[in-house]
Amino acid sequence: MTVSTAITDIGSLVTNDPSLSSADNPLGTVRDAAVVIEGDRVVWTGASSKAPTTDNRVDAGGRALLPGFVDSHAHLVFAGDRAAEFAARMSGQPYAAGGIRTTVAATRAASDAELAGNLARLLAEARRQGTTTVEVKSGYGLTVHDEARALRIAAGQTPETTYLGAHVVAPEFADDPAGYVALVTGPMLDACAPHARWVDVFCEEGAFDGDQARAVLEAGAARGLTPRVHANQLGHGPGVRLAVELGAASADHCTHLTDADVDALASGQTVATLLPGAEFSTRAAYPDARRLLDAGATVALSTDCNPGSSYTSSMAFCVAVAVRDMGMTPDEAVRAATLGGARALRRTDVGTVAPGARADLHLLDAPTHVHLAYRPGVPLTAAVWQAGERVRPQYPAG
Numbered sequence: 503m504t505v506s507t508a509i510t511d512i513g514s515l516v517t518n519d520p521s522l523s524s525a526d527n528p529l530g531t532v533r534d535a536a537v538v539i540e541g542d543r544v545v546w547t548g549a550s551s552k553a554p555t556t557d558n559r560v561d562a563g564g565r566a567l568l569p570g571f572v573d574s575h576a577h578l579v580f581a582g583d584r585a586a587e588f589a590a591r592m593s594g595q596p597y598a599a600g601g602i603r604t605t606v607a608a609t610r611a612a613s614d615a616e617l618a619g620n621l622a623r624l625l626a627e628a629r630r631q632g633t634t635t636v637e638v639k640s641g642y643g644l645t646v647h648d649e650a651r652a653l654r655i656a657a658g659q660t661p662e663t664t665y666l667g668a669h670v671v672a673p674e675f676a677d678d679p680a681g682y683v684a685l686v687t688g689p690m691l692d693a694c695a696p697h698a699r700w701v702d703v704f705c706e707e708g709a710f711d712g713d714q715a716r717a718v719l720e721a722g723a724a725r726g727l728t729p730r731v732h733a734n735q736l737g738h739g740p741g742v743r744l745a746v747e748l749g750a751a752s753a754d755h756c757t758h759l760t761d762a763d764v765d766a767l768a769s770g771q772t773v774a775t776l777l778p779g780a781e782f783s784t785r786a787a788y789p790d791a792r793r794l795l796d797a798g799a800t801v802a803l804s805t806d807c808n809p810g811s812s813y814t815s816s817m818a819f820c821v822a823v824a825v826r827d828m829g830m831t832p833d834e835a836v837r838a839a840t841l842g843g844a845r846a847l848r849r850t851d852v853g854t855v856a857p858g859a860r861a862d863l864h865l866l867d868a869p870t871h872v873h874l875a876y877r878p879g880v881p882l883t884a885a886v887w888q889a890g891e892r893v894r895p896q897y898p899a900g
């Protein structure tokens with residue numbers, strides 16, 4: 503028998519339900535609300551006073567409830583960390599190129615159990631902060647064996663796995679980038695495709711140019727992997743327009759955009775995923791979310807969690823920075839961190855709290871979602887449900 507649970511007395515419920523949204527209420531927010539979950543699904547939302555009878559009941563005590571965060575961009579299969587490199591950078595020492603190679607070496611040397619354990623630890627860390635869907639990329643193996651291993655390990659813990667053999671040119675191919683692209687589009691793809699849903703490429707000067715990126719994405723697409731692109735992070739380039747042209751689910755970073763890039767994102771099906779943790783951690787200028795939103799692009803916020811340039815798993819932190827420094831309103835930032843991420847992963851079952859959605863819920867120790875930006879750095883997560891299962895049971899105590 504499926505057990506039903508009602509969460510009642512929700513002060514402010516963010517639904518992202520289009521049938522409840524309007525110009526005045528973009529998040530489809532319901533006051534004094536209740537949500538009923540049955541098994542792994544939401545089956546009812548509405549006024550708390552009208553909640554149906556259920557097996558169990560949780561009194562939210564006037565707190566805010568929102569969809570679990572959807573983190574659509576993270577690099578979590580790795581070993582070691584790069585705290586010393588970060589400290590040196592923050593001390594004003596020039597950035598030493600090749601930091602990523604430190605992580606590649608540590609990752610290749612690690613056992614399967616170490617990599618799986620580190621991934622599980624980071625996913626649990628994210629969940630404790632309200633994140634219930636996480637995309638995980640490979641990209642620190644850069645050999646056929648190590649990339650396939652990373653994706654096999656990732657696929658054991660999340661369905662959103664991305665083949666990023668084209669993260670940087672592997673050190674062994676430093677003098678033969680064309681040979682590395684041939685590997686990434688050939689034997690490495692053969693080994694990785696069974697464990698991946700997406701294919702990604704770092705299209706940037708110093709990584710892969712437009713032609714190489716196109717080759718990687720088209721080869722992946724021919725094997726059933728949908729493209730997503732690391733695009734326009736460090737400078738202008740062809741990444742965003744290539745992503746839109748190839749129907750990529752997402753163009754990620756979008757920090758340096760021309761008007762043509764913005765127009766392409768606004769008129770295409772590709773989500774603009776912004777990753778403020780990377781700019782924060784490298785003291786770089788933030789992307790202009792306001793420009794993208796005003797043009798009509800769909801915007802997502804994600805952590806880019808990785809040991810080199812953005813070692814945060816906190817979506818709430820990204821929301822706060824996006825509001826403070828990227829021109830987003832609190833409503834827009836929360837929407838981008840939930841529904842936006844779902845769109846970037848082409849998921850319709852997450853990012854909303856509506857009948858039929860997966861029961862991924864985030865209860866805040868705050869009266870509204872605005873507090874995520876208003877109270878930066880404060881651990882506001884009171885409870886989390888993932889697919890209907892209570893995974894953070896701190897509230898109510900006992």
Ligand SMILES: [Zn+2]
Pocket residue numbers: 575577732806
């Ligand atoms: Zn990334």
